[in-house]
Amino acid sequence: MQWLTYSQHDFRQAAQYLLWMRLAIAGIQLVALWIAETLMVLTYRAEALLLCLLYGVLATLGWLWFTRRPPSAALTVSAGLALDLVLIGGWLLLTGGYTNPFTSLLLLPIAVAVLLVPLSQSIALTGLGIAIYSLLVLFHTPIATGTHGADMAQLHLFGMWATFALTAAILLLVVGTLARRLQRQQSQLAQSRESRLRDEQIIALGLSAAGIAHRVGTPLNTLALLVDELRHAPDSADLGQDLDLMEQQLRLCSDHLQQLTAAAAQAKTAQTETLAVSAWLSRLRESATLLWPASAIEWQPPFPDTPVAVDTTLDQAALNLIANALGASPDWVGICARNTEAGDVEVIVEDRGAGLDTDMANALGQAPVESDTGLGVGLFLSNATLQRFGGTLRARTSATGTTMVIELPRAHAEPPHD
Numbered sequence: 001m002q003w004l005t006y007s008q009h010d011f012r013q014a015a016q017y018l019l020w021m022r023l024a025i026a027g028i029q030l031v032a033l034w035i036a037e038t039l040m041v042l043t044y045r046a047e048a049l050l051l052c053l054l055y056g057v058l059a060t061l062g063w064l065w066f067t068r069r070p071p072s073a074a075l076t077v078s079a080g081l082a083l084d085l086v087l088i089g090g091w092l093l094l095t096g097g098y099t100n101p102f103t104s105l106l107l108l109p110i111a112v113a114v115l116l117v118p119l120s121q122s123i124a125l126t127g128l129g130i131a132i133y134s135l136l137v138l139f140h141t142p143i144a145t146g147t148h149g150a151d152m153a154q155l156h157l158f159g160m161w162a163t164f165a166l167t168a169a170i171l172l173l174v175v176g177t178l179a180r181r182l183q184r185q186q187s188q189l190a191q192s193r194e195s196r197l198r199d200e201q202i203i204a205l206g207l208s209a210a211g212i213a214h215r216v217g218t219p220l221n222t223l224a225l226l227v228d229e230l231r232h233a234p235d236s237a238d239l240g241q242d243l244d245l246m247e248q249q250l251r252l253c254s255d256h257l258q259q260l261t262a263a264a265a266q267a268k269t270a271q272t273e274t275l276a277v278s279a280w281l282s283r284l285r286e287s288a289t290l291l292w293p294a295s296a297i298e299w300q301p302p303f304p305d306t307p308v309a310v311d312t313t314l315d316q317a318a319l320n321l322i323a324n325a326l327g328a329s330p331d332w333v334g335i336c337a338r339n340t341e342a343g344d345v346e347v348i349v350e351d352r353g354a355g356l357d358t359d360m361a362n363a364l365g366q367a368p369v370e371s372d373t374g375l376g377v378g379l380f381l382s383n384a385t386l387q388r389f390g391g392t393l394r395a396r397t398s399a400t401g402t403t404m405v406i407e408l409p410r411a412h413a414e415p416p417h418d
Helices: 008-041 043-069 074-094 101-116 118-139 147-233 237-269 277-291 312-328 358-363 375-388
Strands: 272-274 297-299 306-310 332-338 345-351 392-398 401-408
Touching: 008 043, 008 074, 008 101, 008 147, 043 074, 074 101, 074 118, 074 375, 101 118, 101 147, 101 312, 272 277, 277 297, 277 312, 277 332, 277 345, 312 345, 312 375, 312 401, 358 401, 375 392
Parallel strands: 297 332
Antiparallel strands: 272 306, 332 345, 345 401, 392 401
8 A cells, every 4th residue: 555545634633543542452451450450460460550551641642743743754653553562562471471362452553554554664563563472472471470270261261352342343443434534535536536637628628719719819800800891882881781780790709709818817816706696697697688689588586695606607607508408499498596405506497498318418517428519518618617616517308398407505705785
């Protein structure tokens, strides 16, 4: 395992689990000493007791250190786990050596090391644990003075049960919790990779759009000059209405290019504003009226006054969805809004078209899909914009049409009053 998943923040949280493990070990050692003392006279009772107390104090100090000044390198964590092995081995040496049924406690720091430190250091800690166990076999002291055969057998059986229960509980609570944290982090890394790939696609589309906008500006200026020359030509009396329409459309194209430039600048500086949903939908209604003056869009008030964070990119995302609905259902598109039970806002765009095809419904803006009308890219960009604002995009397709649901979170700041 490489040292990639744990940061200083993660060690600050992992310190609590390590504290639980160490205090549980110190506690079971004290209980074992108390039970053994009721049956026999221990050889090194005072020394073993002091070692238990020292272990508990060091565990608390280690927790304070990890929470206030978490380590940035794995070697510090490995050194702490090595100290765990030495202290546990010292206590075992004073309480019977390898004949002590609590020798399995040496496995707990090794199990934690497998999760927290690199493979090379976990191998070294495993070797240290084996070495300590071997020394306990070679150099062990009797647990008590005198002959206590029946008591020793009973104590050993109880110790085996207690060791199994303690090890199972600590593995479940500590090692299991750390393992689940690692799984969550791996899942977050996978989501981050997917978001990065999506952002790279958006950047590629944005660069392409910027390049096209730059190239289109020159021919638009040329066409505007030609219209002006035609208007002043001697035989242009019959072309007045056509020239007016051409000039209007050219101005509209220029306005769109300026909006694209302004939206790019605003997105670069991450400027947002907080508006009531009713005010935001009124702004969208004005833009939709300019873009599609003869469209059959039914705006269905009342709209809630819940504040939401918006910018021009979110406006464009909503207008993309309206354009898709108009393309599928030119005769009628309905737009309404409502509050959710969680306090967020849903903006609903309905149409009476044939509905989304299977590929587009399954992808639903997760990636660009091939489409004759270009709706796949529009849904992709709209969904990416909504996710940037913490929103979601859902679709419901039926025999009567398609319903697109934009869910936006409630903004913390109150909307400005008009």
